[in-house]
Amino acid sequence: MKKQNETAKLAVPKRGPSRPAKVTIRKLPTGVRGLDDILGGGILEFSMNIIGGAPGCGKTTMAHQIAFANSTLERPALYFTVLGEPVLKMLRYQQQFSFFDESKVGGAVRYVNLSDVALKRDLNAVLEEIIAQVKAANAGVVVVDSFRTLARRASGERSDAEVQSFIHRLSQFLTSWEATTFLVGEYADEEIHDNSLFTMVDGIFWLTQMSERNSVVRKLQIIKLRGQETVPGLHTVRIGDGGLQAFSRTLGLISSSTKLARRRYLSTGVPDLDKMMGGGILEGDSLLVAGPSGTGKSALATQFIAEGLRRGESGIMAIFEERPEGYKRRAATFGLNLKAAEQKGRLETLYLRPLDLSVDETMQEILDAIERVGAKRLVIDSLVGFEMALAPGFRADFRESLYRMIGALTGAGITILSTVEVEDTFTGLPFSHYAISFLTDDIIRLRYVEIDGQLRKVMVVIKMRGSNHSKDIREYVITSKGVVVIHPRRTDYNGLTTGIPTQTGPRKAQMDEASPEPKAKR
Amino acid sequence: MRTLAKRLMAYERPGDRSSGTTSPGAFYFNERLRPHLATLYGTAGYRSLLSHALVLADAEVPWLREMHMKADGSLEGLEALEAHLDPDEILEGKIALLSELLGSLVAYIGPSLTKHMVGDVWPQISLNRADFCDGGEK
Numbered sequence: 001m002k003k004q005n006e007t008a009k010l011a012v013p014k015r016g017p018s019r020p021a022k023v024t025i026r027k028l029p030t031g032v033r034g035l036d037d038i039l040g041g042g043i044l045e046f047s048m049n050i051i052g053g054a055p056g057c058g059k060t061t062m063a064h065q066i067a068f069a070n071s072t073l074e075r076p077a078l079y080f081t082v083l084g085e086p087v088l089k090m091l092r093y094q095q096q097f098s099f100f101d102e103s104k105v106g107g108a109v110r111y112v113n114l115s116d117v118a119l120k121r122d123l124n125a126v127l128e129e130i131i132a133q134v135k136a137a138n139a140g141v142v143v144v145d146s147f148r149t150l151a152r153r154a155s156g157e158r159s160d161a162e163v164q165s166f167i168h169r170l171s172q173f174l175t176s177w178e179a180t181t182f183l184v185g186e187y188a189d190e191e192i193h194d195n196s197l198f199t200m201v202d203g204i205f206w207l208t209q210m211s212e213r214n215s216v217v218r219k220l221q222i223i224k225l226r227g228q229e230t231v232p233g234l235h236t237v238r239i240g241d242g243g244l245q246a247f248s249r250t251l252g253l254i255s256s257s258t259k260l261a262r263r264r265y266l267s268t269g270v271p272d273l274d275k276m277m278g279g280g281i282l283e284g285d286s287l288l289v290a291g292p293s294g295t296g297k298s299a300l301a302t303q304f305i306a307e308g309l310r311r312g313e314s315g316i317m318a319i320f321e322e323r324p325e326g327y328k329r330r331a332a333t334f335g336l337n338l339k340a341a342e343q344k345g346r347l348e349t350l351y352l353r354p355l356d357l358s359v360d361e362t363m364q365e366i367l368d369a370i371e372r373v374g375a376k377r378l379v380i381d382s383l384v385g386f387e388m389a390l391a392p393g394f395r396a397d398f399r400e401s402l403y404r405m406i407g408a409l410t411g412a413g414i415t416i417l418s419t420v421e422v423e424d425t426f427t428g429l430p431f432s433h434y435a436i437s438f439l440t441d442d443i444i445r446l447r448y449v450e451i452d453g454q455l456r457k458v459m460v461v462i463k464m465r466g467s468n469h470s471k472d473i474r475e476y477v478i479t480s481k482g483v484v485v486i487h488p489r490r491t492d493y494n495g496l497t498t499g500i501p502t503q504t505g506p507r508k509a510q511m512d513e514a515s516p517e518p519k520a521k522r
Numbered sequence: 523m524r525t526l527a528k529r530l531m532a533y534e535r536p537g538d539r540s541s542g543t544t545s546p547g548a549f550y551f552n553e554r555l556r557p558h559l560a561t562l563y564g565t566a567g568y569r570s571l572l573s574h575a576l577v578l579a580d581a582e583v584p585w586l587r588e589m590h591m592k593a594d595g596s597l598e599g600l601e602a603l604e605a606h607l608d609p610d611e612i613l614e615g616k617i618a619l620l621s622e623l624l625g626s627l628v629a630y631i632g633p634s635l636t637k638h639m640v641g642d643v644w645p646q647i648s649l650n651r652a653d654f655c656d657g658g659e660k
Contacts, residue, residue, distance in 0.1 A: 087562040091631045102634045106642050115564040 025227060028141075028180060031069025031099055032062060034246035034364075038222060038231045046178055047226070048171050049203035050147075052187040057207035057218060058237060058244045059184050060085060063143045064094050065243045066182060068101055071108040075140030078133055079111045082118050082126075084146035087111045097243040110137060118150055123166040126150065131173055141180050148185030151197070164196050171200060192223065202226040207237065215391030217358065220246050236358040236394075247360030251367060251405055266377070266415055267311070269303030272485035273444070276461050276470040281442060283376075285465070286406050286416045288439065291446030295457055296478045297419035298322060299330065300444075301379040303482045304417045305347065306336035313376035314346040316369045320385025324349045334482040348373050352386075358394045359401040362386070366405070370414065378409065380418040399439075406439055424448055424499055441465035449499050451475075451490075458496055459485070473497070523628070526653040527621035530644055531613060549597045551620050554643050556595045568595045575622035583615040628654050 027042030036042045043049065043066065051059045063079070071077035081087050090111070094100050105111075117129050134142060144150065151163050174181045183201070192198050192206075204223040209216060218237040222230040236247040265279035274280040281287050281304075289297050298319075305315040319327060327349065331338045341347035348369045352362055370378065380386060387398050394401075406416060418440070424447050443462040448455050459476055461469040472489035473496045490496065492505025530551060552572070560568045572595055580586035585607060589599045600612070627636040633654035641649055 086564070086567050088567070088627075088630045091635055095632060095635065102638060105635060105638055111562050113560070113562055113564040113567070115566070116560075 027228075028066075028070050030062075031065035032244045032246055033242065034235075034248055035220075035244075037250075038220070038235055038246055038248045039225065040228045040230050043180060044202065044225070044227055045180055046175050047202035048174065048181040048200075049183070049205060050187075050198065050201050051182055051184045051205045051207070052148075052192075053207035054188070054209060055186055057209050058239050059186075059207055060090065060145055061094065061097065061239060062205070062207070062244050063145060063182050063184050064090075064097075065099050067109055067141050067143055068099050068104060070141045070180070071104060072140070073108050074138070076107065076137050077109045077141035077143065078137055078139040079109065080114050080130060080133075080142070080144045081111065082114045082144065082146060083149040087113055096241075098241055099243045114144075114150070123150075123162060127166060127170055127173075130170065134174065134177055134179060139177075139179050141182070142174055143182045143184060145184035146186060147183035147197075148187060151185075160196070164200075167197055167200055198224070208234075215394070217391065217394065236360040238358070238361055245361075247358065247364055249360070249404065251360065251363055251408060266313075267307050268300065268417075269307030270300065270483050270485065272474065273300075273459070273483070276459075276472065276474065276485075277442065277444075277464055278467045278469045281415055281417070282464075282467060283415055284410045284413045285441040286410050286418065286439065287442040287444065289417060289419045289444045289446065290422050291419075291459075292424045292448065293421055295446035295448065296476070296483045297421070297446065298327065298381055299334070299478055300446075300483050301381050301417050301419055302327065302331045302334065302336060302338075305377055305379055306331060306334070306338065308377040309338075309341045309346060314373040315341075315377040315379070316348050316350065316366060316373065316375045317379045317381065318350045318352060318366050318369075318386070319379075319381045320352055320389050321382055324351045333480060335480075336482075346373060348375075352389055359390055359398050360394075362389065363401060363405045367409075370409070376414060378414055378416045380416065382419040382421055384421050403439060410441070447497070447499060449496050449501060451493065451501065460497070523625045523654070524617060524621045526640075526649075527617045527624060529647065529653075530620060530640070531617050533644060533647065548600065549616060549619075551616065552595070552597055555623070558639070558643050560595060565593070565595055569593075571626055572597075572623060575619055575626055578622040578625075579615070579618040583611075583618045585611065586615050586619060624654070 026045040027036075027039075028045055029042050030036055030039065051062055053059055067077035067079055079087075079090075081090065091105070095102065101109075112129075112133050114126055114129060117125050130142070130144075133139070151167075171181070183197070187195070189208075192204070198204060201224075203225045206221045206223050208219045208221070210219065211217070218239070219234040220237045221234050222232075231248050231250050233249045235249055238245050238247070263283045265274070265277075265281065266283055267274050267280045268277070289300055291297050301317070305317055308315050317327065328338045338347060338349070342349065350365060350369055352365060366378070366380075369375070383402070386402075387395055390398060406418075409416060440463075442464045444459060445462050446457060446459050449458050450456075457476055457478075458473050460471075460473045463469075474485045474489060475487045476483055476485045478484075492503060493501035494504050495501040556568060559571065563571065569591060573591060576586055576589065576591070585603055588603055589597050591597055604612070624636060624640070627639065631639075633651055637649050637651055637654050640654075641647075
C-alpha cells in the first residue's frame, strides 16, 4: 500500500511552488505602432536582433524608433554607424519624423562613428571600440548600422570564422552588459540560409519592398524570434510622419475577441424588414445588402446607423463612393440628424478614397475610429468602393483582409452592414461578384422588377445564419422616411427574382400615380 | 552665425581661463569640435566639412588659404603666419572659419540639433535657438 502511494505521488506532476520559477523576460516597446502586437508584446530585453532587407525599406528608421523609445540618460542608446549612411545625413533625415526627440541626441541617444576603426584596423579593434563605448555609456540599447558593411569589410581580409567569432564575442559582451542589440544590414533573401549570423541572433526582422503597377508595398516579416510567439506572415508597413507603422495581419484583434453572452436582435431602422429578418440583425452579425445602383443600399445603411444612434449605440460609417456631405444631407431628408451625433462624438464618418492605401491601413483607420467612439455598429459602403480605393498591389489581398477584419470585429460584438453593388440580370439573382458567404452571416438582396408598366423595387432576405427568416419577396419604396416596405408578398406574379415576372392572378385596377415614390432630396 | 562665432571665439582668446588658451596661433575651436564631430561623422567626414568651410571662408579671409589640414582634421600653418598678421586679422579668420563650419552644420542638421551639439562642446555658453537660425549674418 505504501509503495502504491509512492507510485501515485510520482505519477502526479508537482505543481506550484515546487517548480522553479521561470525567468521573467521584460518586453521593450518598439516605438513602431502595430509592431508590438506583431511581436507578441515587444522586443525581448537583452536579445540580439537583425533588422534586415533591401535598401529603402525603412530599416534605419525602425532602428531609430526603437532607440528613441528605449533610451534614457541612465541607460542610453548607442547608435554605431559603419561605412554606411553618415550620421549627419541620418540626423538630417530622421529628425523629420515625429518620434525624433532632439533633446535626446547626444545624451539618451548617442551616435558613434566606427568607420575610421573599421577602415584602418580590424574586427578586434571594432569590438574593442564597441565594448569601450558601451561600458562608458552603460548603454541599454545598441544599434550597429550597417552591420553587413562591417562584416563584409572584415570578411574581405579575414575568414568567415573570424567574423563568426566577432559576432559571438559581441553577442556575449552585449548580453552580459544587459544591452538589447540591433544589427542593421542590407541582406538579400537567400542570405538568410547561408549566413551564420542569422543562426546566431535571437530575432530577425525582415523588411521588403515590392512594386506592382504604380504602387509600392512595404512588408515586414518576423522570420525568427526566440522565446516568443509572434503573428506569422507578411505585415504591411507604411512610412509616414511618425516613422514606420506596421499593420498586423490580425489587426491586433485576436486578444480583443469577446463572446457575447446573449445576442440581441438589433433593429435595422426599417420595422417591416426587421420582421422579415426574424426580429432584426443579430448583434455581432455581418449583414450584406446587395443590389444595383439606386435601389437604396446607402439609404438602408444610413437607417441602420441612425437606428443604433437612437438606441444609444455609437456607429462608424466608412464610405468609399459618396461624399460624406451628400450622405448627411440624404439622412437629413429622412429626418435623421447625423451631424448632431458626430458633434457629440457618437458617430464618425470616414471618407476613404486615397487610392494608394493598403487594405490593412484602411482597416486600421476603421478600427481606430471604432475605438474612438466605442462603436457598436459599422457600415461599409461599399465593398466595391473599398476595393477600388486600394492600391493595385493590395487588391489581391482584399478578400482575405476583409475576412480577417469582419471576423475579428463581429467576434468582438460589433454589428456590420456592408453594401455591394451588383448588376441586375434578367435571368438570375446574383448576390455579389465576391464569394460572400464566408464574409457575411446575413444577406439581403434588393432588385428592380417590372410590374404593371413600372420599374419597382423588391427586397428579399436570402440568408440569416442561425435564425429563421421570412421567404417573402416584398416591394418597397424610398420615401422621405427612407426605405419603407409597402406591400405584403405578391401572389399574383411569378418570376419576381428574374426582374420580369409573369402575372398569374387577375389584373387589378391601377390607380393613376403621378409620383409614386417621391425622391428623397439630397 | 557670425555673431555666435564671435561669442564662441571669446572663449578661445588668450588669457581665457575656461579654455586655458594662451596662443592665438592655434585653432582651439577646431580642437574642441574635431573629436566631437569625428565621433559622429568620422575623421574623413569631419575633414570634408572643414575643408568646405575653409573654401567658403578664405574668400573673405585670404590668409586661410595658407592653412594645411592634417589627416586627423587638425589645422597647421598659422604659426608661420603669426609674425606677418595682426592678431585681429587672425581672430577675423578664425571667426569666418567657425562661422562657415557652423553654417554647414545648420544646413545639414538644422538649428536645433546644431545648438544641441555646440552646447555639448561649449557647455559654459548660454545659447538660443535664434543664434542658429537663418537670416543672421553668416
